[in-house]
Amino acid sequence: MASAIPSDLRQQVEQQTGCVIAAEQARGGGGASRQGAEVTLRAADGAERHCYLAWDGRAGDPSRLPYFQRETAILGALSGTCRDAGVRIAPLVASFPSHLALLSEFVSGNDRFPQAEDKAALASDFMGQLAALHRIDASLPELAPLGDAAEPPARRIRANVAQWRRDNLAAGADPVLQLALAWLADNVPEDRGPAVVLHGDAGPGNFLYQGNEVAALVDWELTHLGDPMEDLAQIWVRSLIQPFVPMHEAFAAYEAASGTAVDLARVKYHRLYFQLSFSVPSTAIAAAPGAQLGASGTALMFGTMHKRVMVRSVAELAGIAVSDPELPDCPPDWTDRTFATALADLKDDIVPHAGNQRAAAKAKELARLVKFWRRRASHGAAFDAAELAEIRALMPSAPDSLAGARAALAEAIAADAVPFAAAVQLCHNRVTRETFIMAEAMGALATTWYEDID
Numbered sequence: 001m002a003s004a005i006p007s008d009l010r011q012q013v014e015q016q017t018g019c020v021i022a023a024e025q026a027r028g029g030g031g032a033s034r035q036g037a038e039v040t041l042r043a044a045d046g047a048e049r050h051c052y053l054a055w056d057g058r059a060g061d062p063s064r065l066p067y068f069q070r071e072t073a074i075l076g077a078l079s080g081t082c083r084d085a086g087v088r089i090a091p092l093v094a095s096f097p098s099h100l101a102l103l104s105e106f107v108s109g110n111d112r113f114p115q116a117e118d119k120a121a122l123a124s125d126f127m128g129q130l131a132a133l134h135r136i137d138a139s140l141p142e143l144a145p146l147g148d149a150a151e152p153p154a155r156r157i158r159a160n161v162a163q164w165r166r167d168n169l170a171a172g173a174d175p176v177l178q179l180a181l182a183w184l185a186d187n188v189p190e191d192r193g194p195a196v197v198l199h200g201d202a203g204p205g206n207f208l209y210q211g212n213e214v215a216a217l218v219d220w221e222l223t224h225l226g227d228p229m230e231d232l233a234q235i236w237v238r239s240l241i242q243p244f245v246p247m248h249e250a251f252a253a254y255e256a257a258s259g260t261a262v263d264l265a266r267v268k269y270h271r272l273y274f275q276l277s278f279s280v281p282s283t284a285i286a287a288a289p290g291a292q293l294g295a296s297g298t299a300l301m302f303g304t305m306h307k308r309v310m311v312r313s314v315a316e317l318a319g320i321a322v323s324d325p326e327l328p329d330c331p332p333d334w335t336d337r338t339f340a341t342a343l344a345d346l347k348d349d350i351v352p353h354a355g356n357q358r359a360a361a362k363a364k365e366l367a368r369l370v371k372f373w374r375r376r377a378s379h380g381a382a383f384d385a386a387e388l389a390e391i392r393a394l395m396p397s398a399p400d401s402l403a404g405a406r407a408a409l410a411e412a413i414a415a416d417a418v419p420f421a422a423a424v425q426l427c428h429n430r431v432t433r434e435t436f437i438m439a440e441a442m443g444a445l446a447t448t449w450y451e452d453i454d
Helices: 007-017 062-079 119-134 141-146 153-170 175-186 229-238 247-258 264-287 296-318 335-353 357-394 402-414 420-446
Strands: 020-028 034-042 048-056 092-096 101-105 196-198 207-210 213-217 224-226
Touching (some): 007 020, 007 048, 007 092, 007 101, 048 092, 062 092, 062 141, 119 196, 119 207, 119 213, 119 247, 141 224, 153 175, 153 224, 153 264, 175 264, 175 296, 175 402, 264 296, 296 357, 296 420, 335 357, 357 402, 357 420, 402 420
Antiparallel strands (some): 048 101, 092 101, 196 224, 207 213
């Protein structure tokens, strides 16, 4: 069987470890665009070492290098000088910058939180792991790639928000994102302490467990220094998609383990901040000429969900009441039968008989797109006309194309040139319509929201 590991990476692993790769089994790489393999390293004396090798298909993109450097730094520290900090990881064996690859000791475990026998005990142990991580000395020299420990979290937040605003205006200005960024810029919370070491993408799916204990925290590429409430906010955002214990239980466990009170207002700020941290770059990538959208059915589904949640968050955080727009009755025409036939073929004939897992996944992606096209065909024109009319009623000089009007609204929001409450209402109208079009493909994601723990 041909090796899934690139030949030059294989050579580097064997040269750096002084072992040969005696066996391998392809595994998911974890994170976007990653590939991975379980490998058995065999030394000259016959001793074997069970490891896991993950590499990034985006190694040719220089923008990915800082993420790799941060992940290598935190795993190196937790495998070395900070190994007694109590944070469980897969110990780092070696790193290979040419492929943005990491070789770690193999740690077995389940990453599917809903399958845990005692979810409360496991969640409590996980929150204890975050508390232990937050106690590490952020000023250690080996952690320098994570950021400047002397920089106050609020200063870093302001700089990031300002950069995201510029990035979005330069690449497909989106009024929904500009609305959220405007609120974030005006409401940066005051610092309550120095920056701490953060996981950066904490929550279910990003840790392995055995029994009721965390076996290893994984997927560290977003690690950085900042406000500890950021990690708690990430769990809350991830819980929109991946089930976890009730947040009040998770936060109580963190308070018990860390001795730090959870600041709910700060966590809510960081929920929105975390969503913008990945929404702005993904929007820029999608807007780039010749962009390959990949799993576009999933991208549409999650993108629609996040925008709906962001607008509702802004409205609630700003204390602005919004009303739902009237959705016109647009009965399906003759084309609806073709969409129905395509969906039936995908469901009954194609997916069950797909030759491999990748083909089946692609077919399911296509089914989401067909569901989107079906409602877009019946309601898209009416929705576009309604949104354009609303923007031009607020901004009479806006262009007469929807794309131009959206960009003009985004720029006006960024310049504080339109009433904020009016912009919130317009964005709410838009995401309500977009959610309606995607609802059949989204399922529960069309209505998912944060639990009320006030």
